Amino acid sequence: MLVRFLWQNWGNIASLAGLIIGIVVLIVAKGAKTAAIQAREQARRRDLTEELADLARKMEQVGLFAAQRKWDIVQLRAEESHSTCTGAITRWGDQLTVGCRNKLLNVISFTRSIAELTYGPVPTEVDRLQILSTQLRTRELVDSVLGECHRIQEGTQE
Amino acid sequence: MTEKDRELLQVLFDASSSGRLAWQETAKKGEFTTSLEGRFNAAVARPRGDAGAVFELRDLEDRLLLRIWSSDSALVDDLYELARRSAFHVDDAVEDALRLLRGP
Numbered sequence: 001m002l003v004r005f006l007w008q009n010w011g012n013i014a015s016l017a018g019l020i021i022g023i024v025v026l027i028v029a030k031g032a033k034t035a036a037i038q039a040r041e042q043a044r045r046r047d048l049t050e051e052l053a054d055l056a057r058k059m060e061q062v063g064l065f066a067a068q069r070k071w072d073i074v075q076l077r078a079e080e081s082h083s084t085c086t087g088a089i090t091r092w093g094d095q096l097t098v099g100c101r102n103k104l105l106n107v108i109s110f111t112r113s114i115a116e117l118t119y120g121p122v123p124t125e126v127d128r129l130q131i132l133s134t135q136l137r138t139r140e141l142v143d144s145v146l147g148e149c150h151r152i153q154e155g156t157q158e
Numbered sequence: 159m160t161e162k163d164r165e166l167l168q169v170l171f172d173a174s175s176s177g178r179l180a181w182q183e184t185a186k187k188g189e190f191t192t193s194l195e196g197r198f199n200a201a202v203a204r205p206r207g208d209a210g211a212v213f214e215l216r217d218l219e220d221r222l223l224l225r226i227w228s229s230d231s232a233l234v235d236d237l238y239e240l241a242r243r244s245a246f247h248v249d250d251a252v253e254d255a256l257r258l259l260r261g262p
Contacts, residue, residue, distance in 0.1 A: 086220050093196075093218060101196030101218075106182060108220050109191040109199050113184035126187065134185035 075118035082111035174240040181241035190241035211238040
């Protein structure tokens with residue numbers, strides 16, 4: 001009886017099976033697409049995190065060389081930090097909160113001001129102290145944005 | 159200087175005087191900066207050896223969009239003073255000083 005039913009309705013059964021397989025494939029494909037988008041976002045954020053970590057290292061060197069009055073290296077590192085930060089905010093700005101963008105905008109101002117101080121005559125002792133204090137505040141800002149990136153990264157991985 | 163430029167200075171002045179906008183000093187003495195809604199950087203400064211103040215607006219790529227001197231608008235001088243007070247937390251310091259002087 002079952003064989004006769006299958007024999008008489010094989011077309012309908014095949015259609016139903018096809019429909020079910022189609023739905024399953026659609027669900028799997030949608031899941032794969034979401035996973036791919038998430039992976040891409042994570043990779044982009046990882047790039048940003050690496051860029052910010054590099055920025056933090058450069059700013060550390062600004063402090064180190066300012067303490068030793070090696071102004072040519074301070075200028076170089078401050079300029080590098082400035083361009084790294086400008087690149088990061090234009091490239092990944094859409095992924096950052098307004099608060100993070102505000103902090104990076106301050107970093108841009110601070111690094112520019114440090115570099116500009118080294119363009120003219122040899123910085124005075126007052127300038128050196130200003131540079132060291134600004135470098136510390138810049139590091140704090142970068143670390144804060146970096147921390148937020150890590151938190152978001154960990155959140156998306158869970 | 160356009161009407162819109164003047165309006166921008168006025169809005170910045172109002173936001174700074176109400177404490178909604180916090181300014182910070184940069185590495186250059188007498189230069190103060192603040193960021194606007196994660197889109198722009200504003201700065202006021204009194205360049206060395208110059209009596210006047212200058213206001214600058216920059217975009218995300220740090221391109222200079224606008225520069226206004228205090229000779230063009232007195233608001234630049236007023237904004238500079240507010241930025242300095244905000245960066246050095248002058249109001250808090252005055253309050254502390256008053257409390258100390260008035261005693262317990």
